[in-house]
Amino acid sequence: MKKGFFLLIILLIIVLFSSGIIAQTEIPELVTDRPDQTESTNIVPVDFIQMEMGFLYQHQKYSDGIINIENNNLILGSTLLRYGVSSRTELRFGGEYFYGQNFLDDLKSTIEGMQNIFVGTKILFRSNEKILTNAAILVQTIIPFGNEKLRPNKFEPEIKLCLEQEINDRISLGINLGTEEVSDVGKYFYSYTTTIGVSLNERMNSFFEIYGTMRNGYIPSNNFDCGFTYLHTKNIQVDFSIGTTLNSNISDWFGGFGISVRLPR
Numbered sequence: 001m002k003k004g005f006f007l008l009i010i011l012l013i014i015v016l017f018s019s020g021i022i023a024q025t026e027i028p029e030l031v032t033d034r035p036d037q038t039e040s041t042n043i044v045p046v047d048f049i050q051m052e053m054g055f056l057y058q059h060q061k062y063s064d065g066i067i068n069i070e071n072n073n074l075i076l077g078s079t080l081l082r083y084g085v086s087s088r089t090e091l092r093f094g095g096e097y098f099y100g101q102n103f104l105d106d107l108k109s110t111i112e113g114m115q116n117i118f119v120g121t122k123i124l125f126r127s128n129e130k131i132l133t134n135a136a137i138l139v140q141t142i143i144p145f146g147n148e149k150l151r152p153n154k155f156e157p158e159i160k161l162c163l164e165q166e167i168n169d170r171i172s173l174g175i176n177l178g179t180e181e182v183s184d185v186g187k188y189f190y191s192y193t194t195t196i197g198v199s200l201n202e203r204m205n206s207f208f209e210i211y212g213t214m215r216n217g218y219i220p221s222n223n224f225d226c227g228f229t230y231l232h233t234k235n236i237q238v239d240f241s242i243g244t245t246l247n248s249n250i251s252d253w254f255g256g257f258g259i260s261v262r263l264p265r
Contacts, residue, residue, distance in 0.1 A: 035241040038193040041134035044084035052080040054258025061251040070103040088124040113147025134164040153183040222246040235262040
């Protein structure tokens with residue numbers, strides 16, 4: 001965990017010191033897929049590499065009536081790499097380092113390692129229209145790689161429809177509808193996200209989002225989060241977010257921050 005943390009600090013230092021050079025490149029404004037759960041319809045410009053990195057802390061506490069359970073989870077170096085193949089297609093690769101502490105009454109256990117390693121693509125098939133402004137489809141799969149207690153039993157494919165509607169110059173609506181296979185339970189989960197993005201000024205944006213998952217035989221999970229992004233240059237963005245569950249029988253909140261950078265060609 002320490003090695004991963006120091007590596008991320010080094011990356012942040014490199015990004016900040018190189019911001020003046022990167023800012024000189026004349027390219028479109030940076031649009032990221034973090035920090036909210038809604039994947040944007042945006043495609044990275046051709047031949048550019050975009051790195052989106054973040055940290056997240058999550059606290060969960062619930063009881064089944066007999067046993068009290070508490071989880072403290074820390075995600076270090078959640079990373080998404082995006083590469084623009086064409087004006088309508090990008091390739092994606094990512095993963096994260098997980099560190100979690102579990103308390104089952106007075107019994108404590110710890111688990112850490114790489115998880116959620118994935119590869120995929122996003123394809124834009126509708127853009128700049130008055131009704132349903134932009135639309136894209138995202139296809140990716142989680143790879144059975146990493147800590148054996150955290151990785152899936154096999155490849156877990158996911159497909160997601162990404163929709164965007166511009167309401168006016170400052171406000172936009174984003175919606176994702178998706179499905180993915182979860183191999184350890186042998187079922188397909190269905191997910192949704194709905195986010196409202198509000199431009200506060202030329203550099204700062206905010207968002208408010210509701211998202212969740214549904215699956216047969218399980219109680220639906222619904223959550224809320226919000227946050228903001230700050231565009232340091234055309235190629236560097238920082239973000240902050242907080243969120244909580246909307247399920248009344250669970251105490252679950254989280255907070256995180258991140259940095260995204262688009263490298264010059």
